[in-house]
Amino acid sequence: MRASDRAEEILEQLWILTKEQNKDPVTVEDLSIDRADPELNELAELRYIKLLGDRIELTSRGLKEAEAAIRRHRLAERLVMDVFDLKRSLMEEKACQFEHLLRKEVEESICTLLGHPKVCPHKRPIPPGRCCMKALKHPKSIVSSLAEMEGGEKVAVAYLVTRDNRKLQKLMSMGILPGVKIDIIQTFPSYVFRIGHSVVAVDREMAEDVFVRRESAQN
Amino acid sequence: MAVNLNRKRPQCHGAADMEIDAQRSVVLVGSPNVGKSVVFGNLTGMYVTVSNYPGTTVEITRGRLAYDSRAVAITDTPGMYSLLSITEEERVARRVLMENRPDMVVHVADTKNIERMLHLTVQLLEAGMPLMLDLNLMDEAERLGLRIDTKVLKERLGIPVVATVATEGRGMDELKKMILKEDILPSGPPLRYPETIENAIADIERNLDSSYGISKRAVALLLLQDDHEIWQMVRDREPERYALVDAIVKHARERFVDPLSYIITIERQRFINTLIEDAVENVGVKGIPLRERLSRLSMHPVAGVPIFLGIIYLLYEFVGVFGAQTAVDFLEETVFGQYINPVANRIVSSIIPWKVLQDLFVNEYGIITLGIRYAIAIILPIVTTFFIAFSIIEDTGYLPRLAMLIDRVFKKIGLNGRAVIPVVLGFGCDTMATMVTRTLETRRERVIATLLLALAIPCSAQVGVILALLSGSTKALGIFVMVMGTVFLFVGFLAARLMPGERPLFYMEVPPLRWPKLSNVLTKTYTRVEWYFKEVLPLFILASILIWAGRITGLFDIVVKLLSYPTGWIGLPPEASKAFLYGFFRRDFGAAGLYDLKTSGALSGVPLVVSIITIALFMPCIAQFSMTIKERGWKMAVGMAAFIFPFAFVVGYLVNLILNGLGVVL
Numbered sequence: 096m097r098a099s100d101r102a103e104e105i106l107e108q109l110w111i112l113t114k115e116q117n118k119d120p121v122t123v124e125d126l127s128i129d130r131a132d133p134e135l136n137e138l139a140e141l142r143y144i145k146l147l148g149d150r151i152e153l154t155s156r157g158l159k160e161a162e163a164a165i166r167r168h169r170l171a172e173r174l175v176m177d178v179f180d181l182k183r184s185l186m187e188e189k190a191c192q193f194e195h196l197l198r199k200e201v202e203e204s205i206c207t208l209l210g211h212p213k214v215c216p217h218k219r220p221i222p223p224g225r226c227c228m229k230a231l232k233h234p235k236s237i238v239s240s241l242a243e244m245e246g247g248e249k250v251a252v253a254y255l256v257t258r259d260n261r262k263l264q265k266l267m268s269m270g271i272l273p274g275v276k277i278d279i280i281q282t283f284p285s286y287v288f289r290i291g292h293s294v295v296a297v298d299r300e301m302a303e304d305v306f307v308r309r310e311s312a313q314n
Numbered sequence: 315m316a317v318n319l320n321r322k323r324p325q326c327h328g329a330a331d332m333e334i335d336a337q338r339s340v341v342l343v344g345s346p347n348v349g350k351s352v353v354f355g356n357l358t359g360m361y362v363t364v365s366n367y368p369g370t371t372v373e374i375t376r377g378r379l380a381y382d383s384r385a386v387a388i389t390d391t392p393g394m395y396s397l398l399s400i401t402e403e404e405r406v407a408r409r410v411l412m413e414n415r416p417d418m419v420v421h422v423a424d425t426k427n428i429e430r431m432l433h434l435t436v437q438l439l440e441a442g443m444p445l446m447l448d449l450n451l452m453d454e455a456e457r458l459g460l461r462i463d464t465k466v467l468k469e470r471l472g473i474p475v476v477a478t479v480a481t482e483g484r485g486m487d488e489l490k491k492m493i494l495k496e497d498i499l500p501s502g503p504p505l506r507y508p509e510t511i512e513n514a515i516a517d518i519e520r521n522l523d524s525s526y527g528i529s530k531r532a533v534a535l536l537l538l539q540d541d542h543e544i545w546q547m548v549r550d551r552e553p554e555r556y557a558l559v560d561a562i563v564k565h566a567r568e569r570f571v572d573p574l575s576y577i578i579t580i581e582r583q584r585f586i587n588t589l590i591e592d593a594v595e596n597v598g599v600k601g602i603p604l605r606e607r608l609s610r611l612s613m614h615p616v617a618g619v620p621i622f623l624g625i626i627y628l629l630y631e632f633v634g635v636f637g638a639q640t641a642v643d644f645l646e647e648t649v650f651g652q653y654i655n656p657v658a659n660r661i662v663s664s665i666i667p668w669k670v671l672q673d674l675f676v677n678e679y680g681i682i683t684l685g686i687r688y689a690i691a692i693i694l695p696i697v698t699t700f701f702i703a704f705s706i707i708e709d710t711g712y713l714p715r716l717a718m719l720i721d722r723v724f725k726k727i728g729l730n731g732r733a734v735i736p737v738v739l740g741f742g743c744d745t746m747a748t749m750v751t752r753t754l755e756t757r758r759e760r761v762i763a764t765l766l767l768a769l770a771i772p773c774s775a776q777v778g779v780i781l782a783l784l785s786g787s788t789k790a791l792g793i794f795v796m797v798m799g800t801v802f803l804f805v806g807f808l809a810a811r812l813m814p815g816e817r818p819l820f821y822m823e824v825p826p827l828r829w830p831k832l833s834n835v836l837t838k839t840y841t842r843v844e845w846y847f848k849e850v851l852p853l854f855i856l857a858s859i860l861i862w863a864g865r866i867t868g869l870f871d872i873v874v875k876l877l878s879y880p881t882g883w884i885g886l887p888p889e890a891s892k893a894f895l896y897g898f899f900r901r902d903f904g905a906a907g908l909y910d911l912k913t914s915g916a917l918s919g920v921p922l923v924v925s926i927i928t929i930a931l932f933m934p935c936i937a938q939f940s941m942t943i944k945e946r947g948w949k950m951a952v953g954m955a956a957f958i959f960p961f962a963f964v965v966g967y968l969v970n971l972i973l974n975g976l977g978v979v980l
Contacts, residue, residue: 255576257572257573257576260540260573260575261400261816261819262819263573263575263576264396264398264400264575265400265819265821266821267396267575267576267579268395268396268400269395269430269821269823270427270429270430270433272579272580272583273580273583274583274587280610280613281610281613281614281615283615284615284718284719284720284721284722285718285719285721285722285731285820287613287718287824291426291427291429291430292426292427292454292455292458292460293424293426293427293430293823293824293825294609294823294824294825294826295821295822295823295824296613296714296717296718296721296731296820296821296822296823296824297820297821297822298721298722298725298730298731298819298820298821300817300819301819301820301821
């Protein structure tokens with residue numbers, strides 16, 4: 096059984112207070128909720144928390160569950176920020192809706208897509224998942240910026256960062272579009288790559304806005 | 315590059331008996347570096363500067379195609395990747411389409427990159443242009459194993475398609491026939507966009523009253539993609555509907571997270587991909603061809619350096635040794651020294667009895683013995699050898715590779731790698747190079763490049779004279795190169811700090827390495843040297859006359875006397891001030907004056923190096939100054955001059971101080 100969205104948020108808050116702010120003990124007032132809240136009961140029934148009067152304590156099961164919820168939340172923020180490129184004010188709202196939709200399988204692929212980010216847009220750490228541990232052994236993420244690539248790699252464009260219109264126009268005019276295959280020739284002193292049958296040179300600033308998928312990583 | 319040297323040359327075609335169809339006009343458009351100018355040359359018999367890098371043509375050129383007793387007007391345009399303009403060249407090309415209402419538009423495309431090229435084809439169709447597609451550079455595509463089914467393209471796009479190799483004349487007859495015979499009706503828009511965008515397009519179309527020279531659908535698409543020039547146009551022409559159009563676009567924009575230009579381009583890409591799948595077969599080739607290996611070596615951060623130095627060395631041997639020494643010595647000493655000067659002196663003195671008038675033509679400062687001798691004996695061989703070498707280098711496609719290698723350094727001085735083209739050209743002629751700075755993207759880059767060209771890039775004529783002057787001493791040459799390099803970087807660095815503006819971005823297509831064609835190299839050298847001479851010779855003659863007049867009136871001596879103060883401060887003998895006076899006309903003229911002083915033994919060692927450096931930092935010449943006025947405006951040109959002349963003397967003073975302080979003996 097899964098905790099409700101509201102219960103999950105309480106769980107996250109609890110985790111931040113205990114793990115990141117080292118608050119001990121955590122009371123009902125700290126969470127600014129009512130003792131009679133049905134969600135507290137729900138969490139207690141799921142055996143995620145122990146209620147000792149006004150004090151609330153995470154069980155080891157709850158701790159795990161809370162960490163996973165935090166991870167989903169912060170990944171959602173990254174997703175909304177990096178890929179959908181929403182403004183910060185909008186981000187909070189959308190990320191909150193997204194996090195509850197992220198389930199185990201999706202969560203891992205999103206994390207991989209984002210290149211196993213270590214911090215959320217607010218610079219708070221994202222707890223690593225199983226996919227991150229795996230990625231540590233094969234440290235290259237599947238999608239990353241062209242600026243992080245090395246000479247000799249074969250990649251395909253995943254998406255362009257569309258924040259700066261000036262750069263976007265130029266990239267598109269050279270035929271750098273999603274799905275297009277790129278052979279990287281060299282990365283210093285400029286980024287040089289073959290796209291279709293022509294060779295293009297760009298500086299780091301332009302390369303940073305092109306996100307690519309490694310061809311070999313798909314196989 | 316840029317310089318349409320022969321726009322005014324009389325055309326060899328167009329005899330009186332031809333039926334001239336003045337109504338029919340044909341415009342050539344296409345991406346940069348796909349050979350539009352070669353196609354144009356083939357069609358009209360006119361030569362337009364052709365090079366192997368993008369952005370060679372910065373102006374529109376008009377000519378006439380005459381074939382089988384019919385003639386049409388042909389217009390060549392600067393390269394455009396897209397109707398959505400980024401650069402000034404693209405705006406110029408788009409204006410031609412919008413203002414000229416051509417009867418036919420020929421899209422010249424690079425076949426090997428057909429996938430990218432078709433984006434413009436699609437946009438031209440959307441714009442309602444009577445279009446024809448010319449698949450040029452077909453030989454390169456074939457070499458790469460591409461097989462193109464032109465029939466499929468013809469049917470699916472609904473336009474005539476022809477395959478050509480313009481440099482070899484392949485397919486040109488067919489193209490000519492099509493241009494003259496076919497009457498093309500604009501075919502409809504080739505694809506439909508997502509519903510939201512189509513609705514917005516329809517709404518905008520309904521609200522546009524005035525005519526734009528391109529279809530309203532294209533105008534709507536450009537508005538959705540946020541094209542500033544088109545927005546301005548709509549603001550001016552539809553004052554009442556403007557707010558409504560603005561609201562429609564805003565509404566559409568809000569429906570997507572990404573900019574509409576991105577969404578629209580991706581839709582086009584999808585359409586093109588399905589087309590390519592049916593029309594193009596890639597047979598492929600095995601292994602990495604030698605050409606490709608060489609290309610990679612030339613761009614390699616380590617291997618690229620010796621290649622660059624090797625090219626500089628060859629350039630030095632050809633221009634600095636062969637041109638500036640062997641050829642100059644021969645012309646100067648044998649041709650002029652033994653034949654022309656004595657003969658001219660004899661003839662003039664036998665015709666004109668008055669010494670004063672004789673001096674106008676001959677003797678020390680005469681038109682023949684000074685003006686023409688400088689121009690023919692010293693400048694001509696140097697400029698010619700430089701332009702031969704430069705034409706070869708640019709036709710191989712090396713310059714974009716150099717741009718890519720040097721980009722990081724140029725970023726420090728507020729430029730980007732692209733500026734390497736005007737800078738290298740500046741070593742040929744600063745006036746041409748100043749004109750070419752307009753291909754740089756931002757005003758800031760254009761100003762910095764113009765300043766650096768005027769200050770620290772000596773043109774070939776001057777480099778040649780300097781090399782001849784310093785031929786005896788590697789040490790002196792080393793000091794010269796070091797000082798000029800430092801000034802270039804230092805002033806560039808300061809200018810970049812002082813001038814606010816957007817950081818330059820570097821992006822450039824690197825063309826394949828190609829064998830330069832001898833005929834193209836020679837024609838290009840010829841047109842450039844001719845252009846140069848038209849600029850230079852009158853100036854030289856004018857200078858001779860002014861000096862002559864100045865000497866009779868005594869003004870010359872006064873100015874020379876006045877100039878001897880600053881030249882004295884930088885440690886030079888009084889005779890040198892004459893050379894500095896010439897330097898105000900043209901700095902190579904000044905350097906040539908130094909050459910005479912050195913030959914006569916009046917100047918050597920440290921003062922020689924100091925005077926060379928000071929004159930090399932002067933503004934290049936009157937022609938370059940007027941070009942700066944034309945491109946950057948009065949204020950900027952005068953401001954630059956006001957900085958450059960005193961600065962040149964300051965540098966000369968410092969170099970003198972340092973060399974003497976260190977006890978350098980040259």
